[in-house]
Amino acid sequence: MEILDILIIGAGPIGLNCAIEAQKNNLSYIIIEKGTIVNSLYNYPLYMRFFSTADKLEIDGIPFISTAPKPGRQEALEYYQGIARQKELNIRLYEKVLGVSKKDNLFTVGTTKAQYRARNVIIATGFYDIPNLMNIPGENLSKVKHYYTEPYPYARQKVVVIGASNSAVDAALETYRKGAEVTMIIRHSEISKSVKYWVKPDIENRIAEGSITAHFNSDMIEIKENTVVFKDQNHEIHEIDNDFVLAMTGYLPDFKFLKNSGIELQGDGLNPFYNPETMETNISNLYLAGVVCGGKDTHLWFIENSRIHAKMIINNILLNKK
Missing domain, CATH: 3.50.50.60 (FAD/NAD(P)-binding domain)
Known part of the structure; x- marks a missing residue:
């Protein structure tokens, strides 16, 4: 079985950004996504418009061209799915991750379709899947x-x-x-x-x-x-x-999945631990990226302020390889 440098869980904007950074640094990777590319955005209201302007939603410096001051759902789907096509990102769609475990410095990730092994795992699953x-x-x-x-x-x-x-x-x-x-x-x-x-x-x-x-x-x-x-x-x-x-009572990350992956949940059990300088959790080489970092406080992280997570994580992975 191939041992990947990185396995990324979630093909949202931040998961895609992590894959792009891995690709640029010649790290082997795969993205596992339970739905389609940017699945959460796909499930947004049809006529939703972002609070952010298009430039704040860009990843990898690729221009996001919008006909309106605030881009809508369809424009965002075109933008992010277009990037995945252009970059030929390695993504497995409609494949749900069932569990993440670590032994002898290697992660085993089981899904509904296969089993993978990786030296590093990035969880970028967002928060839109579980209603509050x-x-x-x-x-x-x-x-x-x-x-x-x-x-x-x-x-x-x-x-x-x-x-x-x-x-x-x-x-x-x-x-x-x-x-x-x-x-x-x-x-x-x-x-x-x-x-x-x-x-x-x-x-x-x-x-x-x-x-x-x-x-x-x-x-x-x-x-x-x-x-x-x-x-x-x-x-x-x-x-x-x-x-x-x-x-419309809000949504929460999958805390059960985070806990079963070994991630420490702090406070009232709804805030995952991670190092804010590297995004590494209490499990070495297991990282969080994007909105999921906020735990129950889903208003803390957005695309525009969590785009930086990808470079932070990849830089730390490269540093650990030396």
């Missing part, structure tokens, strides 16, 4: 969606949107404009300050004029077949008619 569940009765009903794609299925439906961040606001505005009756259930006292600055006035104005109903300082209690139950800021219980629930 509310753990309330009825959350498993088919009408509850933790991923929002487009507004058309919700025309003329009574829709409850849970949350007040970018994904929740986008879902509320888009479904409202396609004829849905939208109610937002928001745990906090206001729309999140992190909402895109060109969108925030829109949602606040729609709430102020009564086009979208918003219950602030409120919590969901139960989801039923035809209704939802929530508690408002005065601790009063309300039950309203409902057809669909868009639970």
Whole structure:
């Protein structure tokens, strides 16, 4: 069995960037990806626009040409998948990693299709795969969606949107404009300050004029077949008619996978340990890259501020080879 210099888990933008750096330094590598190239971006809402400008999303100095000030999902898919084609990156798609173990300074990585051995492993899996569940009765009903794609299925439906961040606001505005009756259930006292600055006035104005109903300082209690139950800021219980629930409650990395790989989880068990200068975890030669580094704090790392991880990791791997 071939022993790779590097095995990269995840073909997102940062995983691709790690592969490019490995390629430039003549290191043998492979990327294992459970879905398609930049799978998380593929699963974003169809009309999503990034907060970042195109230049902040570039990798390896390759220009990202966008027709708009803020590029959208399709442009990003074209850009990153185009790079993978141009660079002829070594990627195995639709292959899920099942486990990572280390013995005698070599890693064994088992997947749904094969087994690999490598001297170094980079985990660049992002955080979009596991919804942050509310753990309330009825959350498993088919009408509850933790991923929002487009507004058309919700025309003329009574829709409850849970949350007040970018994904929740986008879902509320888009479904409202396609004829849905939208109610937002928001745990906090206001729309999140992190909402895109060109969108925030829109949602606040729609709430102020009564086009979208918003219950602030409120919590969901139960989801039923035809209704939802929530508690408002005065601790009063309300039950309203409902057809669909868009639970935009955020996402989390696969902590079980990180722990089973031997990575130490700190604090409340939701923050993986890594050296911020090398991105190496408590397991030597096992690295984290990209959004996954933030653990439960998924707002800390983005494409634009984690692009540097690739060079940091590859430089450390090269240093260790000397």
